Amino acid sequence: MLGLTLRDEFKSKRLKGTAIELSNDSHTGATQIAAQAFLNITYPTHDLLKGIDAVGPGKGRPVVVIGERGLGKSHLMAALYHSVNDPDSTRSWLNSWSTTLGDPNLATIQLRDPMTVIGESLHRQRYKFLWDLLFDRHPHGIYIKGKWEGMGEAKTDIPSDQLIVEMLEKAPTMLLLDEFQTWFDGLTNTKQYPWKVWAFNFIQILSEVAKERPDLLVLVISVRNGSSDAYQQVHRVNPVAIDFQAGGNAERIQQDRRRMLLHRLFENRLQIPTATIAAGINTHVVQSFRLLDVPPAEQERKRNEFAESWPFAPHLLRLLEEQVLIATDAQETRDMIRILANLYKSRGESSPILTAADFRLDDDGSGIGALLDSVSNEHHRTLRAKAQQNIISVTEAIPRHAELLPHLQEVIGALWLRSIAVGNMAGAEPATLQVDITHSIAVDDNAFQAELSTIVENSFNIHQDGMRLVFREEENPRAKLMACARNDKLFTDGSDQAQLSKQIRYVIGGADEVAKQFRVIALPRSWQSDPWSKLEESERPDRWDDRLPVLVLPEEPENIGPSLGRWLKDHLQTRRNTVRFLLPVTGSSNAFQDRDLLILARAEMKAQEWSGQNPEYRKLHSEYQSALRDMLKKRFDRFAVLHRWNYADPSQCMFNVEVLKRQGSQIPDAIEETLINDLFVPEDFEDLALEAAAENTAVGKLLRELQEPRPAGLDCIPWLGETMMKERILRLCARGRIAINLRGMELLQAHPGEDGDLAWKRLRPKLAFTGRQLDEITLMLPSAAPSTGGSPASSQPVSAPQSGGLFPPAAPNPPTDSHVDPSPFGEGGTAPLGNIFGSPDASAERPRDAYSAPATSSLNLIGKLEGWGIGPATKVSDVVIRISAANGAQLKELLKKLPDGMTFEIRLEKEAE
Incomplete structure (x- = not known):
């Protein structure tokens, strides 16, 4: 990437620790290497220059470096060590940066003459008491220690200020106490072991000596915050506080921090021309302005910010600094360096500018591993696993995902990184994600929206939060459901x-x-x-x-x-x-x-x-x-x-x-409705029915024929269903066009001169048969039907026969095609009988319909009554019930069941004994 070169310490497969130690047993600590080598990786931040100036000649105030872990306190203290221990190398370093940055003030900073410098990281717990450190490391420490211990009963709990001044007069000293708060807070404070009280008193002595005799002692300590007891005693003497706030100027803080990061990571970052950088990242910058609606008045400042932050996008650095690392126990600058170094090694050669989309979930080397190590948060690890599973879900659901979803890994990676931010800042809007995946080539808006929609629909941990998309551990029911629905592999069974x-x-x-x-x-x-x-x-x-x-x-x-x-x-x-x-x-x-x-x-x-x-x-x-x-x-x-x-x-x-x-x-x-009104031709149906009647075709056969196409290229008659077709057959019957023989028991046809609607109402209940029963019902032409078949009965009275018996004998050989059995009083149907025994009645002169049924069971006869429309209130007359044979017991039982209130006559023939 434009010849940018990482420092050697970041090139190895496994990064060395970026934590700065003042000294260690392997003699590679920041104060144990040459000043020139250390200053070569040091950027002159505002805070660092403030510290060098504070320990210069004639300055009479202790220096307190305040900041949480990882901000660079140890690095700053090491730089102060070299500024006093090797002022010549420090002067050369300041002059070089004065030229590079175009700031002549750097060259005017005054440096002390060389003096004894004692630096110690107290968290290593090498010394129980601070005076032990001085006595052990100062050139005249052994002498003063012996003098103090030889005072007998006059010996105090801690060395006096006089002893300390006497020692420093022999060799003026700079004392750097790194991690002072960590050491101080770990001291016991009991009546038997009042070590914290002693340390409290001794640091007061050192603070006052540093203030009153700056020519003898320069005191520098580091603490995590200004509210601890460790800081209070030093605070009493109005120390110079370095709190990494760059004088309270937010823009200066951001600029210092980013320049320091880039200088710490790369050997030649400042040698890359700004114009070359701007040309390489122009596509990303222009698309960023367009998608994020950056006003024209802000664009020049934003362009400079992009150039200052390169090879990292400024929105990525802000995301890491202000949202991701601040939400965790990460050690700020120290971990930021590790994360960015890994990201550059993994993606730097393939991307003109590195964004959140370059954090690939499938590649720990892309900075993900370093980030998770820094975060040490199980929630974010779980969320990463969920995001990886979502990628699998998408690839399984979309067969041609490589073609249809070219930015799948980048979108998921960017959204995951943005989802581990704190509070309501978690997640990202679609436009932000599009900026993240834009590098050297602009991404088409419509294509991106389609791709993002597909990813969201097939990912079951992406939630919609207002305009933002966000990864969460809990599943999004809608997204999970649609991800499942879009996965063709889950439905190979055809369900x-x-x-x-x-x-x-x-x-x-x-x-x-x-x-x-x-x-x-x-x-x-x-x-x-x-x-x-x-x-x-x-x-x-x-x-x-x-x-x-x-x-x-x-x-x-x-x-x-x-x-x-x-x-x-x-x-x-x-x-x-x-x-x-x-x-x-x-x-x-x-x-x-x-x-x-x-x-x-x-x-x-x-x-x-x-x-x-x-x-x-x-x-x-x-x-x-x-x-x-x-x-x-x-x-x-x-x-x-x-x-x-x-x-x-x-x-x-x-x-x-x-x-x-x-x-x-x-x-x-x-x-x-369309079939009946538009396609069904009644004339065609009537012609077919008449043909069937002429051939005495069974109704069942006709209906089966209608369910099949008509042969010889004839137009098919739409099938309207059995019920509708039977109804149309009955209507033809009611109009007198055909007659229907009901299984030899009854003949259906219209009466001469009968109204068609009335005939329809009369005949409608008759054809209640279905299935195979319809094969026993035939159609016939009216002229082929017997004259008694359903026609009105004669109004002329007929004489009753003179033979005895309970019922008159039936006429021999009744016709099988009539629905009326022959009357015992001759052909015609109605006899002028007022009761079942045949006595005359005045009502015989009124016209009546005649019905009869062949010999069958009483239950079937009751059914016949219902079929003839005879209800409880229906008036009937001339009722004849004929019993062909019975014994005395049966006859007696029959007579018992005859209703009361009526009179009966009996005639019968008894067999001779």
């Missing part, structure tokens, strides 16, 4: 297609009143080659009942006539004329290949399956079910029924295709 068929059946025929009349069958995806094997047994043709079959096609066939004709020939052997084909909207794809429909069907099915886990899934089930049904209602707008049939050449078949103006469960009724 989604079965669910879609189920919903199609419900939408078209789900209503109870529809289901009673129509059988709605959603043909499968392979409807043209294998329509039945994947359907339930009850939906196959051999299991069809009398309901009208509505076959829902998943797609619009090419050349409807030939296609459906061939289909009928190959896949339906009977009842070909009964089928209604429901057609989808022109241009629609196969329903079982329509991804939108399949995904909704999957979502609806899985939401119902998971509804017991989370109430949210119940809501989603209703939502997706409603959306799916709404789409299915609008999908079908036409139907086709057979018009002309050609078995020998199905390509010559013709179908009537009619437009539907209704949707959903109203479709079946709309089909029937």
